[in-house]
Amino acid sequence: MTRPDLNRRTFLTAAAAIGIGGRSVRAVGGESEGHQGGGDFQTLRCDAPIVRKVDVLVCGGGPSGCAAALYAARSGARTMLLENLPFLGGVWTAVGVSHLIDGRRHDGLNAEIHYRLPVHQVFHRNIYLIEDMKCLLDDMMAEADVQVQLHTRAVSVAREGRLVHGVFTASKSGIEFIEAAVVIDATGDGDIAAAAGCEFQQGRAFDGQTQPVTLFGTIGGYRGQPAKGRELVEILERGGWRPSYPPVTLFPQPGQPGVFQLMATQFYGIDGTDVRDLSRAEILGRYEIRKCVEAFRQHGGEDWKDIYLISTGPAIGVRETRRIAGRYHLTWEDMDRGAGFDDGIAEIRSGSNIHPVDDPYESAPEDLPASPGFRVRPYQIPLRSLIAADVDNLMMAGRCISGDVYALGSYRLTGNVVRTGEAAGLAAAMAVEDGIVPADLPGPAVVQRLDRMRTG
Ligand SMILES: Cc1cc2nc3c(=O)[nH]c(=O)nc-3n(C[C@H](O)[C@H](O)[C@H](O)COP(=O)(O)OP(=O)(O)OC[C@H]3O[C@@H](n4cnc5c(N)ncnc54)[C@H](O)[C@@H]3O)c2cc1C
Structure with a gap:
């Protein structure tokens, strides 16, 4: 090192x-x-x-x-x-x-x-x-x-x-x-x-740059297994969407069939102590999660056809300030x-x-x-x-x-x-x-x- x-x-x-x-x-x-x-x-x-x-x-x-x-x-x-x-x-x-x-x-x-x-x-x-x-x-x-x-x-x-x-x-x-x-x-x-x-x-x-920030989404109506990475990205790409966090991941929720937490966003160059940066990242995050949900629903096949967005956040996650x-x-x-x-x-x-x-x-x-x-x-x-x-x-x-x-x-x-x-x-x-x-x-x-x- x-x-x-x-x-x-x-x-x-x-x-x-x-x-x-x-x-x-x-x-x-x-x-x-x-x-x-x-x-x-x-x-x-x-x-x-x-x-x-x-x-x-x-x-x-x-x-x-x-x-x-x-x-x-x-x-x-x-x-x-x-x-x-x-x-x-x-x-x-x-x-x-x-x-x-x-x-x-x-x-x-x-x-x-x-x-x-x-x-x-x-x-x-x-x-x-x-x-x-x-x-x-x-x-x-x-x-x-x-x-x-x-x-x-x-x-x-x-x-x-x-x-x-x-x-x-x-x-x-x-x-x-x-x-x-x-x-x-x-x-x-x-x-x-x-x-x-x-x-x-x-x-x-x-250069003062910090780790990226992430907005999570919670989705319902998914019929498949927890998944991560390439197979999810391929669906998104079929829908014309390139996720800002390429190792897209779905985390299952216990006792809630079909409900998953979706990690698909990361925003760079955001200062977590600057309210204007945070506002921009929140709005962009919601936009990107909506794009992901649309792409999964339209291009994911049988397991995805009924998915819907339950919520985002509540707040964007800041890793480093x-x-x-x-x-x-x-x-x-x-x-x-x-x-x-x-x-x-x-x-x-x-x-x-x-x-x-x-x-x-x-x-x-x-x-x-x-x-x-x-x-x-x-x-x-x-x-x-x-x-x-x-x-x-x-x-x-x-x-x-x-x-x-x-x-x-x-x-x-x-x-x-x-x-x-x-x-x-x-x-x-x-x-x-x-x-x-x-x-x-x-x-x-x-x-x-x-x-x-x-x-x-
Ligand atoms: C997206 C993301 C994913 C992560 N994944 C993992 C993981 O998989 N495993 C792992 O171990 N760690 C993970 N971490 C790291 C870990 O969660 C954080 O480093 C840890 O929570 C930091 O704890 P903290 O108490 O310092 O701050 P925080 O958890 O950020 O808590 C700070 C609290 O202070 C409040 N607050 C802030 N400013 C003020 C103020 N001026 N007045 C009053 N209240 C205020 C906030 O609302 C918040 O509730 C992740 C972090 C993020 C952002």
């Missing part, structure tokens, strides 16, 4: 200028320098009521955020979980793909969820029903006494020096403020850390040598699973730094990769922790991000318990208690 270019492009965001005091917090937000919106600014001034005071505030209710909230609450912290969508689960529930459960290889929450959820073995995959997952997560949060607030986007922070005091939210209730001793950014995109002015990287070192700078930055060298750490909170065995960044129908740049699918020696993620380098009481969990693109390609898998959430949640609660910031926690003590929680 050749050595990646280590001169990574580093991006710095401007934090909103925010003051704190009394019963309400004044937010002064604006576009950050260099934003796609252009050069002109409007300033938003509003007093945000402080609606909650908690020990640990988790922003983002995907696999890592759910794990963080549960481990923080189970460790005794008053915990709140904010989620932008009307349900928890992130990619587990929001993208329309339902085989992302990794309970057999891990203990802790991965195993707990696996064994509490009706999971069906279909073609070597553990498949669950998305509604089952949503309801299970609701139940688990209620059991652990996590305050869940849905329909709520975390938009900015109040920061003073090296500390954040809490998070501004935007929702139907307006702009509000939630005060917290420790904030965990589990938004996938590192929205909170970016708003706090933390340093981050995004995309490949040499910001990687926030932490106290330790995991690199492909760590994966190559099987790095271990005395604050290692998770052992990762997954190889780097990087979806091709370049459109398969166009020629890829030559001399890519390393093979996107290279094998790793089992390596550990240190707790320090979950603690923001620039803010002492801000942690990250999930795919936005500190690492290079190769490390992200490996630890982004669902089972692994749950492990980062468990560690962030417990560490945040321990810091609150001891009246210190997570950055001052002794890593080995966190690891010991984490092991007990996961196996207890």
Whole structure:
């Protein structure tokens, strides 16, 4: 394997200028320098009521955020979980793909969820029903006494020096403020850390491109067997359609004869932190899925003649955006040598699973730094990769922790991000318990208690 270019492009965001005091917090937000919106600014001034005071505030209710909230609450912290969508689960529930459960290889929450959820073995995959997952997560949060607030986007922070005091939210209730001793950014995109002015990287070192995004479709009325790749592409080509994701795949749904999840799209050059790119990709995705369904119905023969589109999404799936700078930055060298750490909170065995960044129908740049699918020696993620380098009481969990693109390609898998959430949640609660910031926690003590929680 050749050595990646280590001169990574580093991006710095401007934090909103925010003051704190009394019963309400004044937010002064604006576009950050260099934003796609252009050069002109409007300033938003509003007093945000402080609606909650908690020990640990988790922003983002995907696999890592759910794990963080549960481990923080189970460790005794008053915990709140904010989620932008009307349900928890992130990619587990929001993208329309339902085989992302990794309970057999891990203990802790991965195993707990696996064994509490009706999971069906279909073609070597553990498949669950998305509604089952949503309801299970609701139940688990209620059991652990996590305050869940849905329909709520975390938009900015109040920061003073090296500390954040809490998070501004935007929702139907307006702009509000939630005060917290420790904030965990589990938004996938590192929205909170970016708003706090933390340093981050995004995309490949040499051109900033990220992995493609995918919109799934759910179809009904199919009479054939699960299928993948060439045979499906041939049908589509007979209908004059060239799918943007050539290894087209159908994932069966347990207990729902004829219902399949269709993976047939991938969009390149999309920045998952740019709402205009996301809007374009959603609309294009729906168009492409409709084209696929039409082509299958008209040219697929007997098995396909009654198929219909049940739904798309709910939302497009984003694989890669910001990687926030932490106290330790995991690199492909760590994966190559099987790095271990005395604050290692998770052992990762997954190889780097990087979806091709370049459109398969166009020629890829030559001399890519390393093979996107290279094998790793089992390596550990240190707790320090979950603690923001620039803010002492801000942690990250999930795919936005500190690492290079190769490390992200490996630890982004669902089972692994749950492990980062468990560690962030417990560490945040321990810091609150001891009246210190997570950055001052002794890593080995966190690891010991984490092991007990996961196996207890
Ligand atoms: C299309 C696709 C297919 C995949 N396939 C696999 C697979 O087969 N196997 C596998 O192991 N992994 C797979 N992955 C990877 C894995 O699912 C993700 O890496 C993982 O879900 C990341 O977890 P997370 O908690 O960091 O982020 P997410 O799952 O993205 O969750 C983030 C949550 O935060 C919420 N949020 C975001 N911003 C805000 C905000 N500002 N305020 C409040 N809430 C916010 C989002 O709505 C979301 O619920 C796939 C990913 C995608 C996109």
